[in-house]
Amino acid sequence: MGLAENIEFVYKNIRQAARRANRNEADIQLVAVTKQVSIETAQQAVKLGLKNFGENKAQELLKKRQAIPGVQWHFIGRIQTNKIKYIVPNSEIIHSVWRIKELVEIDKRACNLKKIQQVLIEVNVSGEDTKAGIRPEDLKSFLKEAGRFKNVKLIGFMTMAPFVEDPESIRWVFRKLRELRDEYQGNYPNLVHLSMGMSNDYEIAVEEGATILRIGTAIFKGGS
């Protein structure tokens, strides 16, 4: 099915993009997005050495994480508040938080588990109406308000770029997210991560400073 070749190809591209940007490859984490694939296929990816996996549905996260322990699971999808009770116990990082009411519930669940939940704030950099995420101009007040949650650790920003034929045309989205991170890092030193870059655009995301890539299709294509 070519899973090993796909993974090797993706890593090679990451390495080359990192080199172009004078970055250390070790600073870039690959999250394999398994939303389209079976537990068996995800297990093969574990055997091939992948350590971080992402799901965008709470139910699927729960199922796969129970079937595949010993690796780190990431929640990357739209958050429904009533599903947070399943997301918190099963996520190393929640990538897609952008409402205070979500943080209220995450904090409560994390507190019950005596866990510090790592969270990324989803930012709608491109400004598309259909996209989730907080607007850049609202970040400042959001961060101020978010400081009160004792069991939440905000570790950076996440964004989804628009899907385009030529990813060069959305380079500015990734650059903007990095600039926002740099801007707020002074007051919030824990904001280090940039979760950006998918199958179509990860090389450009690496060049612009991504520390976490969320890649599905490029890894699992041609498989089951």
Ligand SMILES: *Cc1c(COP(=O)(O)O)cnc(C)c1O
């Ligand atoms: C599906 C998904 C990805 C991976 O997309 P690919 O194009 O398959 O690499 C990344 N991030 C999120 C939030 C997703 O839902």
